[in-house]
Structure formats: structure tokens, C-alpha cells
Amino acid sequence: MFKKENTPRKKIIISKMIIENVNVLVETLANIKGKKTINFIPTMGNLHEGHLSLIKKSQKKGFVSLVSIYVNPLQFSEKNDFKNYPRTLKKDLELLKKHNVDLIFLPKKNFGDTPFSVDIGKLGNKLCGIDRPLHFSGVALIIFKFLNLIQPNFLTLGEKDFQQILVIKKIIKDFFFKTKLIIVPTCREKNGLAFSSRNRLISDKKKHLTKKIFETLNTIAFDAENFGLKENKINYHKGKLLRLGFEKVNYIEVLKEESLAELDNTPSRCRIFISITIDRVRLIDNIVVRKKLVKQKGVIKTAGKSVNS
């Protein structure tokens, strides 16, 4: 006679956990792997709506969400920027608890310590890499450590940090990680300003200006998609932002999306990237251009096809 199977199959219960020790993290993940899909969401804390949109996406897909909070010293070019980066751990943990995040990883201060370094080549010399030369190698090194340690099924990132996405995509490809990327659209405040932990450092006096960042991106995209954009029009926008009261326009660039290469006469998917400084706070943003673009004789114009065609 067969024995009647009356014991229910074991339910996998993941207790809400805060983990600081890498060995505990590895053990915990070993108990989950193969049974559940692990989605890793790295953050530097001071959590806001943008971070929550990543978490919500993960939860909607039914993944085990592992959120890390680690202000990575390696990606800061200036000591003061690192020192002044907003840290609100207690509030962050309450928020993660409120949103039922499964696992929270709080690496120790020395998590990034290693004599090794990563040179990420051309990608690191564009946009934010121009005046922050070590930024992306700092990002790359930490992400490399995270991926090796956690080996998540998915890694969720925000579109706001587009150059960072390209760097991480390259790490995954070149080092044969099996992790797949999930990219979440930029989450914005009512006036179009992309949520960022740095936004709280902007004074009330200057805050009203921030709507101009998204506005400028849209104006440039609209011109490029509809009329053609002379390269010197970008300088016009830079000048206008400075006259309005921004301290510095670090860059406004229209570049090929996949490589961040300059436009040429090959129709390419493109993005418009901006970085400005206001109240000594450096902000970045970007939007996609809805039609493929070419550059001919100093004019950026559509190649006639939409990016989906």
C-alpha cells in the first residue's frame, strides 16, 4: 500500500531580515536560490519615490526583493560630496519595512576595500566621467562585488542613471554573469524634476528653477524630432540655463544610446543627457528621442524612422 501524502509541501517563508554580514547573506540566499527568483536593488539610501518605484516593480513581479543601502566612497570624486551625501538609515529602514521588502543588505563600511581596480574604458570617459574620472570605475567595482556575492536572477536599475546602466550591462556581458537587468523609467516630481537623494540639498529659493531641467530636455527632443537641431542651439540652451540662475551646466549632449558615441550619418537611437549644478548640487537627467537621428553638416535631424521601427 502506498502511504498517503498528507504533509503539505514546505512553504518557503522569507522572514524580513536586515543582514550586515556577507556570510549570513550567502547562507540566507542559498536557502532561497532555486526556489524563488531573487531581484537585487542596490541603493545609496535616503530612499525616495524613485527607489520605491524599483521596489514596487520587483514586488509586482513576485520576486524576492533584496535592497542594499551602501554609500559607496569609491564613486565620489570629492571628499565633501561623500561627507554631505544625505544619510537617513533609520527612516530608510522604516520605509522598507512599511513596503514589506524581503531582505535588506547593509554592507559594512569596508565593503569596497580591495587593492584591485576596474578600468571601464571609453564608457567611463563620457558625460559624468569627464569631470568625475573615477566615478564609474568606483561604481563598477562595487557592482562587480555585489554581483559576485549575490548572483541575483535580476538586477533592477533606474533609467535616470543611464550611463551607469550601460556600465553595468557591460560588466554583466563581459564577465558572464547570468543576472538579467530590469530598467525602470525615471520617476519625477510634479514639476518634472527626477527624484534624487540630492534634491533635498537644494534651497527653497532655487527649487523653482529645477523644472527647467526636464523642460530643456523636452524642448531639445521636440526640436530634434520635428525640425532638426543645429548644434549651436545646444549652446543657446546652456546659456539660457546659466542666465536663469544655474551655477554650471556640466553638459547637454545628444548621443547614441547604446555606446554614448557622437552622432554621425548612421541612423541611431539617441538620448539627450543633461547635468547641471545648482546650490553646489550636481543633478543629472536624460530622455530618449522617439525617432532615430543622424548628424549632417552640424544639424541633428531625424532619419525618418521611429525608434520602434
Ligand code: AMP
Ligand atoms: P541611488 O541610491 O541614487 O544610487 O539609486 C539607486 C537606484 O535607484 C539606481 O538604480 C537609480 O537609477 C535608481 N533611481 C534613483 N532615482 C530614481 C528615479 N528618480 N527614478 C527611477 N529610478 C531612480
